[in-house]
Amino acid sequence: MLEIKNVSKIYNEGLQFQALKSIDLEVEEGEFVGIMGPSGSGKSTLLNLIGTIDTPTSGKVILGGKEPAKLNSEELAKFRRNELGFVFQNFNLMPTLTVEENIILPLTLDGEKISVMTKKLNIIAERLGISELLKKRIATISGGQAQRVAIARAMIHEPKLILADEPTGNLDTKSSKDVMGLLEDLNQKEASTILMVTHDPFAASYCKKIVFIKDGELVKEIYQNGTREAFYDDILIALKEIEGAQNEL
Template identity: 70%
Template sequence: MLQVENLRKIYGETMKYEALKGIDLTVNDGEFIGIMGPSGSGKSTFLNLVATIDEPSSGKILLNGKDPHQLNQEEIAAFRRNQLGFVFQSFNLLPTLTVEENIVLPLTLDGEKVAVMKRQVKEVATRLGIGNLLKKRIAEISGGQAQRVAVARAMIHQPELVLADEPTGNLDTKSSKDVMGLLQQLNEEEKATILMVTHDPLAASYCERIVFIKDGKLVHEIRRQNDQQAFYNQIMEELAAIEGVDNEF
């Protein structure tokens, strides 16, 4: 569903910096993939390019065979709303709106009927265990609950691809496990395709596959077999081999 071919990103004019140096990656329908690597390795740059937040210097990004970077600004805005779901470290929720209003925001922007929005928000909120929070303001709920709201907003329009950037970065261990369990559940039960950047090996252990980026290059990848603890240990070993765990955290 996502095909990335020889993706490069260069910043600067006189002092050029090559953030990505020819990334190739195929993401199949229903995969849950983690992207890991040292700080400054190009992880977030890669995610921003897939999200059309930034433009590649060269190479291709194809989502279901189409290149979103060939669209005009209006079409790109519609593409983000309709085909992508976003989950951020900082939640990116609007504090002046209620939980319900935050969740339905993508549908509101698309001019969806109120009756449809009411039905869909009830369904997704119940599924994510936040049905009792719909009338609360964001300031009235916990960080873990806020991230559940962010996941609900990302999923309400059933996007082709969910992009998560350090989704557990501002959460305690219990909330992190809850949110990652939720993403894993959405992946397994609803076949949501998820691409997640993370520094956290525990969060990464919920993925099916981890790709490691270092110095702008995809250097290695590993797949989970069945045992999550064994996968966690394997991730720790890979991080130590690539950069040294002490430098990573």
């Protein structure tokens, strides 16, 4: 599904800074992988490279057998719309549009038929429990509901990979549980492949594998082999082993 081969990223704006150093990572189809590490460790940089928002200085990012860095701007835009689904901390929804209009936006940009959009919209809205919200404006719904809408938008075009960047960062405890339970269901029942950046051990406990980054390098991987509660404890232990991780708790 996803191969990251010897990827490094160096920023040369002002003082040179190496954000990532020789990263190697594979994500299999149907995996739910979390990325954790101290602030400034390179988590967001890695997600931006995978999401084709940025390009590596060296090495390769290969998704579904394609190397996005070699695509032209038109091909890249189409690749991003068709192959990737994005879920952000601040939802990134269009406040002037209705819930329905936000969800079908990727299909609208691709010029999909109205009949096809309507069918896909009804299926995804029913699956995520937001059918009654479709005609409402974004400004009138809660944060937890908004994140469900964002997940619906990310899923409606059936992407190969969902990229979630701190998806519970702006949510209260109950909404966080609801959203993570939803992502877990999508992974387990729909076999969706999900890659999530988070600093929250609770959110991370829903993943099946956690990759830890420190100073731009992959330093540890752990896997869920038992209960989610036991995995949560394993995550806390792993974070404490990484210098500076105490500030993340």
